[in-house]
Amino acid sequence: MGEAAAASATPRVALRGLRKSFGTTEVLKGVDLEVAAGEVVCVIGASGSGKSTLLRCINLLEEPTEGRVEVDGVDLTARATNIDAIRTRVGMVFQQFNLFPHMSALRNVAIGLRKVKRMSRAEAERVARERLAEVGLAEKAAHRPAQLSGGQQQRVAIARALAMDPDVMLFDEVTSALDPELVKGVLAVMTDLAERGMTMVVVTHEMGFAREVADRVVFVDDGQIVEDRPPAELFGDPRSPRLRAFLEQVL
Amino acid sequence: MEQITRLLFDPEIILGTLPTLLAEGLLNTLYLSFSGFGLGFLVGLVLALMGISKRWWVRLPAKVWIDLFRGLPAILVIIYVYFGFTLSGARIFEQRSSYAILALTLIASAYIAEILRAGIQSIDKGQMEAARSIGMGYLQAMWLVIIPQGIRRVLPPLTNELIALIKDSSLVFVIGMSVGDRELFRIGQQIVQEQGNLSALTAAGIMYVAITVPLTRVINWMDTRLREGKPLPDDELPQAAQRPTGGR
Numbered sequence: 443m444g445e446a447a448a449a450s451a452t453p454r455v456a457l458r459g460l461r462k463s464f465g466t467t468e469v470l471k472g473v474d475l476e477v478a479a480g481e482v483v484c485v486i487g488a489s490g491s492g493k494s495t496l497l498r499c500i501n502l503l504e505e506p507t508e509g510r511v512e513v514d515g516v517d518l519t520a521r522a523t524n525i526d527a528i529r530t531r532v533g534m535v536f537q538q539f540n541l542f543p544h545m546s547a548l549r550n551v552a553i554g555l556r557k558v559k560r561m562s563r564a565e566a567e568r569v570a571r572e573r574l575a576e577v578g579l580a581e582k583a584a585h586r587p588a589q590l591s592g593g594q595q596q597r598v599a600i601a602r603a604l605a606m607d608p609d610v611m612l613f614d615e616v617t618s619a620l621d622p623e624l625v626k627g628v629l630a631v632m633t634d635l636a637e638r639g640m641t642m643v644v645v646t647h648e649m650g651f652a653r654e655v656a657d658r659v660v661f662v663d664d665g666q667i668v669e670d671r672p673p674a675e676l677f678g679d680p681r682s683p684r685l686r687a688f689l690e691q692v693l
Numbered sequence: 694m695e696q697i698t699r700l701l702f703d704p705e706i707i708l709g710t711l712p713t714l715l716a717e718g719l720l721n722t723l724y725l726s727f728s729g730f731g732l733g734f735l736v737g738l739v740l741a742l743m744g745i746s747k748r749w750w751v752r753l754p755a756k757v758w759i760d761l762f763r764g765l766p767a768i769l770v771i772i773y774v775y776f777g778f779t780l781s782g783a784r785i786f787e788q789r790s791s792y793a794i795l796a797l798t799l800i801a802s803a804y805i806a807e808i809l810r811a812g813i814q815s816i817d818k819g820q821m822e823a824a825r826s827i828g829m830g831y832l833q834a835m836w837l838v839i840i841p842q843g844i845r846r847v848l849p850p851l852t853n854e855l856i857a858l859i860k861d862s863s864l865v866f867v868i869g870m871s872v873g874d875r876e877l878f879r880i881g882q883q884i885v886q887e888q889g890n891l892s893a894l895t896a897a898g899i900m901y902v903a904i905t906v907p908l909t910r911v912i913n914w915m916d917t918r919l920r921e922g923k924p925l926p927d928d929e930l931p932q933a934a935q936r937p938t939g940g941r
Binding site (some may be wrong): 503557559 | 824842
């Protein structure tokens with residue numbers, strides 16, 4: 443601990459020999475992945491390939507059957523690890539938004555600050571308003587989720603995750619439930635976030651976003667990482683037949 | 694026919710009974726049933742949370758408790774609690790009404806636990822995941838995110854349970870409350886014994902209806918308000934909440 447050199451070499455997120463089974467079905471069959479601080483990694487693959495499960499293992503929403511999940515070198519699967527504390531440093535945004543419907547947009551963003559970070563109400567709401575402004579929704583603070591469009595809800599959800607000041611952000615197909623015309627606004631917020639140096643792991647079907655924003659693109663098939671390369675290479679020169687077949691279908 | 698009418702619905706006796714019912718019985722009935730419901734709600738919430746635990750040894754005692762107090766007739770629970778404690782010398786309370794409230798709490802907790810469990814389990818699991826992902830602990834997420842939504846969904850069956858308990862509070866007459874502490878039914882019953890006419894119980898019955906009907910209306914109004922939220926321009930609730938039913 444405390445050695446600067448060692449710390450900078452430690453990946454922000456590392457999955458090592460990760461396996462996950464649901465009952466007798468093995469969804470992840472040994473995944474190794476490192477994400478450095480400030481890196482944006484997009485995870486692509488067909489539905490059912492295991493890419494969402496992979497992402498959900500990073501903050502232990504799914505408990506791995508085997509292998510390790512490390513955030514800044516801390517093994518999350520170790521019994522001694524305080525998972526709640528780690529989760530405040532790993533933000534997550536979901537396909538279905540999962541905003542709290544009984545709270546205003548402002549309270550959705552402020553609640554973690556107040557109840558987890560123990561900020562005063564005034565301080566929490568000040569930060570929450572800043573985050574809402576960053577995603578372009580300052581004027582919607584008093585609205586309930588049901589009174590917002592899908593795109594607005596998803597941006598509130600991003601603000602909620604960002605409010606905790608995380609070191610990593612996980613995005614789980616965050617535009618898949620949105621009407622096409624609302625996708626752009628959400629992707630713009632994510633692009634902005636990437637440009638400001640946030641470490642991001644993004645499970646997505648948006649190949650354009652992966653190509654433009656990602657430092658690396660990871661192709662997952664049948665519970666394994668098949669290719670892990672910079673986007674220009676991966677899209678320009680897919681090596682494996684499985685990736686070629688996948689790209690033919692989505693592009 | 695006329696005789697039956699006089700025996701059950703004698704207007705003079707009914708009117709003569711109402712002042713005592715209003716002055717003494719009404720407050721005591723409300724006191725017993727609302728205390729039982731309030732405490733039963735707290736116990737029921739704990740039981741509901743125990744009931745959805747992953748650990749069998751946490752679920753088991755809740756299950757036994759619920760089966761027991763939901764399975765036994767209310768009057769028997771009241772008898773067990775009052776006579777069990779007093780005859781065994783364990784006089785844990787001074788007042789008879791406290792034993793009555795304890796018994797009503799036990800009964801209410803069993804029903805409320807099942808209602809709340811259904812409400813909690815009806816909330817999308819994404820809500821728990823979202824709450825956990827910003828660092829909330831399990832119980833914190835339950836308390837701040839899941840339970841408030843779950844309760845809103847089960848307000849109608851909770852209302853049913855409150856009404857059932859108001860009526861069940863009539864059964865504490867078996868404890869034999871003394872003057873001043875008598876609830877509606879007990880007052881009616883004593884007047885029936887004095888006069889040899891059942892109309893005093895009809896008067897008590899009128900009082901029960903007079904409590905439960907307005908109560909239902911008020912809660913239904915609250916329920917509608919809560920579901921529709923504050924009216925804002927483009928207010929549309931996407932998912933028509935599925936509402937588990939329950940109660941008796």
